[in-house]
Amino acid sequence: MTIxxxxxxxHPATVSATDPATLEAVRAAVLHHGxxxxxxxxxxxxxNRTLGYLPTVSLDExxxxxxxxxxxxFSVATFYRxxxxxxxxxxxxxxxxxxxxxxxGGRQVWEALQDGLNLEPGQTSSDGKWTLVTVSCLGxxxxxxxxxVDEDMYGNVTPAQITDILARYE
Amino acid sequence: xxxYRAMVLVSSDSDSISRGAQEVFERxxxxxxxxxxxxxxxxxxxxxxxxxxxxxxxxxxPEAVIYGPVRPExxxxxxxxxxxxxRIAAGLQAPxxxxxxxxxxxxxxxxxxxxxxxxxxxxxGLIDPASIEDYIVHDGYTALGKALDEMTPAQxxxxxxxxxxxxxxxxxxPTGLKWGFVARAAGKQxxxxxxxxxxxxxxxKDRLVLEGDPHNIIESMAIAGYxxxxxxxxxxxxxxYALAQKRLSDAIDQARELGILGKGIFGSNFDFNxxxxxGAGAYICGEETALIxxxxxxxxxPRARPPYPxxxxxxxxxxxxxxxxxLANVAPIIRNGGDWYRKFGxxxxxxxxxxxxxxxxxxxxxxxxxxxxTLREVIAIYAKGMxxxxxxxxxxxGGSSGSIIPxxxxxxxxxxxxxxxxxxxxxxGALLICDDDTCVVDLAKTLxxxxxxxSCGKCTPCRVGTQRAYEILNRMCEGRGQMKxxxxxxxxxxNLAILSNCGLGQTAGTPLKDIITHFRAEVEAHVRLGVxxxxxxxxxxxxxxxx
Numbered sequence: 001m002t003i004x005x006x007x008x009x010x011h012p013a014t015v016s017a018t019d020p021a022t023l024e025a026v027r028a029a030v031l032h033h034g035x036x037x038x039x040x041x042x043x044x045x046x047x048n049r050t051l052g053y054l055p056t057v058s059l060d061e062x063x064x065x066x067x068x069x070x071x072x073x074f075s076v077a078t079f080y081r082x083x084x085x086x087x088x089x090x091x092x093x094x095x096x097x098x099x100x101x102x103x104x105g106g107r108q109v110w111e112a113l114q115d116g117l118n119l120e121p122g123q124t125s126s127d128g129k130w131t132l133v134t135v136s137c138l139g140x141x142x143x144x145x146x147x148x149v150d151e152d153m154y155g156n157v158t159p160a161q162i163t164d165i166l167a168r169y170e
Numbered sequence: 171x172x173x174y175r176a177m178v179l180v181s182s183d184s185d186s187i188s189r190g191a192q193e194v195f196e197r198x199x200x201x202x203x204x205x206x207x208x209x210x211x212x213x214x215x216x217x218x219x220x221x222x223x224x225x226x227x228x229x230x231x232p233e234a235v236i237y238g239p240v241r242p243e244x245x246x247x248x249x250x251x252x253x254x255x256x257r258i259a260a261g262l263q264a265p266x267x268x269x270x271x272x273x274x275x276x277x278x279x280x281x282x283x284x285x286x287x288x289x290x291x292x293x294x295g296l297i298d299p300a301s302i303e304d305y306i307v308h309d310g311y312t313a314l315g316k317a318l319d320e321m322t323p324a325q326x327x328x329x330x331x332x333x334x335x336x337x338x339x340x341x342x343x344p345t346g347l348k349w350g351f352v353a354r355a356a357g358k359q360x361x362x363x364x365x366x367x368x369x370x371x372x373x374x375k376d377r378l379v380l381e382g383d384p385h386n387i388i389e390s391m392a393i394a395g396y397x398x399x400x401x402x403x404x405x406x407x408x409x410x411y412a413l414a415q416k417r418l419s420d421a422i423d424q425a426r427e428l429g430i431l432g433k434g435i436f437g438s439n440f441d442f443n444x445x446x447x448x449g450a451g452a453y454i455c456g457e458e459t460a461l462i463x464x465x466x467x468x469x470x471x472p473r474a475r476p477p478y479p480x481x482x483x484x485x486x487x488x489x490x491x492x493x494x495x496x497l498a499n500v501a502p503i504i505r506n507g508g509d510w511y512r513k514f515g516x517x518x519x520x521x522x523x524x525x526x527x528x529x530x531x532x533x534x535x536x537x538x539x540x541x542x543x544t545l546r547e548v549i550a551i552y553a554k555g556m557x558x559x560x561x562x563x564x565x566x567x568g569g570s571s572g573s574i575i576p577x578x579x580x581x582x583x584x585x586x587x588x589x590x591x592x593x594x595x596x597x598x599g600a601l602l603i604c605d606d607d608t609c610v611v612d613l614a615k616t617l618x619x620x621x622x623x624x625s626c627g628k629c630t631p632c633r634v635g636t637q638r639a640y641e642i643l644n645r646m647c648e649g650r651g652q653m654k655x656x657x658x659x660x661x662x663x664x665n666l667a668i669l670s671n672c673g674l675g676q677t678a679g680t681p682l683k684d685i686i687t688h689f690r691a692e693v694e695a696h697v698r699l700g701v702x703x704x705x706x707x708x709x710x711x712x713x714x715x716x717x
Contacts, residue, residue: 040467045409045450072468079469079626081451082409098371099566100528100602102616136453136620137371137569138410140185141526141600142222142534153188155222 217382294382332508370569372600568597632675
């Protein structure tokens with residue numbers, strides 16, 4: 001996924017510095033895990049779960065509370081796939097592109113997904129409804145091809161089912 | 171112990187739960203109570219049953235009848251027919267022709283199929299993973315008790331050495347030797363880490379152990395801690411395994427309550443604590459030094475080795491890192507002895523191996539069989555042959571970092587030594603079996619794309635090499651390959667193996683080398699003739715890039 005720096009205030013991912021929900025989420029996570037450097041990843045994961053992504057403000061606040069340089073917080077936040085520094089769509093579709101899914105028909109499912117959503121990998125639709133990402137193995141290879149929409153996992157997916165699956169989400 | 175007339179097991183792997191296993195379980199509770207049979211029938215959620223075509227699955231003992239997929243609305247009928255009236259609930263039985271894993275094992279006991287040999291997954295699917303009592307009733311924590319009461323740490327390590335257990339994460343390093351290194355290393359504090367960052371494509375054996383038998387890992391880690399002198403343990407579970415994390419965390423709480431974890435375990439002077447660390451989505455964190463960096467709250471970038479974690483690991487202290495499957499063998503070995511373990515498998519690779527069977531075969535799933543079984547046997551016996559009667563072309567073993575094995579090598583015994591001699595890698599136990607509709611260039615492209623994405627970017631040979639290899643293979647698939655690309659692929663493969671810092675880069679080039687070694691004609695057809703013999707590659711440029 002591409003990462004954009006939030007250099008100016010007009011970027012959609014930038015939340016105003018006084019956004020109370022963001023700061024509250026950060027403080028709750030730090031309180032839960034403890035303000036220590038080794039808890040950085042659990043804290044980032046929890047904030048990411050609460051807010052759906054990691055706004056710049058949240059990274060700054062984590063840096064302040066944990067006394068870890070901002071550069072290091074940012075470098076960790078952008079390293080792991082399950083953390084996102086960009087606002088994602090209301091629904092995130094993850095497609096497994098690893099070999100076990102690929103050889104049992106994953107390629108055709110991927111084409112159907114791209115057609116259904118009209119998105120390239122890593123893109124979010126302009127109405128903010130969908131984000132499409134490709135991921136590596138999800139560990140449910142016995143039922144490939146596999147896609148995950150938000151928290152729901154679909155196995156043995158065929159291209160014909162894609163329209164039906166996508167229609168379940170508002 | 172109370173005896174029951176019947177035992178009802180509900181599959182509860184994440185797959186089944188996503189299809190309503192929880193609801194089926196609750197309905198079963200209600201219906202059994204409604205018929206007043208709650209004292210006669212034991213109902214449990216069990217882990218993965220090893221079969222995914224008819225889930226959620228319900229198995230009723232003693233008849234061992236397999237029902238599936240069971241919907242919540244079927245439950246009333248099922249309970250009334252089978253448990254109340256005592257006859258098979260017609261129409262709900264799972265199709266019999268496709269059997270694997272636990273189900274295969276069950277029917278093997280009825281004399282219809284060759285048995286698996288289960289050590290690692292002995293209890294998975296048979297006990298309730300959420301109950302420590304159930305684990306204890308099934309010999310649980312006796313090995314830890316034996317180690318603490320009757321054995322010195324050195325004797326524990328000797329027993330593991332005697333068993334000949336080798337690391338099951340892929341590299342096959344002798345486990346006893348590693349334990350010895352950590353035990354001998356100097357350090358005020360030592361750590362034991364269970365590597366449950368199972369991200370190798372096609373591998374989900376560790377998930378089934380964690381979901382189906384979490385106490386086994388806790389027990390084995392405590393034994394390891396006792397043997398090497400560690401009082402703190404970490405289980406690094408990949409972020410995607412939410413159910414496994416929950417099961418482990420509940421199991422740790424239960425063990426703490428009973429005094430099996432904590433201070434002075436079983437009245438000895440041995441203290442041991444366990445922590446769970448959740449990954450956040452990075453394949454590289456399966457590499458042990460990257461995993462350690464990640465626990466320390468940093469980017470998961472591998473360290474330079476040596477020094478090895480056995481002397482300079484977590485927080486620079488001596489650290490033992492073992493894979494889930496390796497650890498799952500520890501408690502059985504201590505309970506039954508190293509000589510017992512040597513009865514299984516081959517002399518150089520004793521014990522069993524858990525394989526995940528995937529791809530174009532009739533039955534996918536998971537088996538645990540003695541080391542040394544051949545691919546031909548796996549395909550014929552456990553996978554029930556190739557799909558639609560097609561022919562076997564190649565197998566990709568051990569996830570992405572394994573080898574591409576042509577049909578000509580399918581009679582090589584699958585153990586560490588025989589595979590090394592044949593120049594292929596066993597890896598983590600994933601067996602991706604492909605038929606002749608698979609194109610090797612397309613497959614290699616998919617594999618290298620995985621490495622390209624998952625490379626952490628720290629060292630140049632891996633970061634750039636995987637990208638270059640991907641570009642070349644992509645060119646070939648689009649009919650723009652040149653003959654010199656074949657040489658370039660081999661050079662890249664060699665450079666990746668020699669120059670990369672860690673195992674990711676070192677093995678990334680294996681599929682490249684393999685397709686040239688075993689399938690050169692097919693690769694050349696892409697380049698010289700502009701034809702993909704399997705009809706998979708588009709052989710022309712596509713308007714949009716689907717990287």
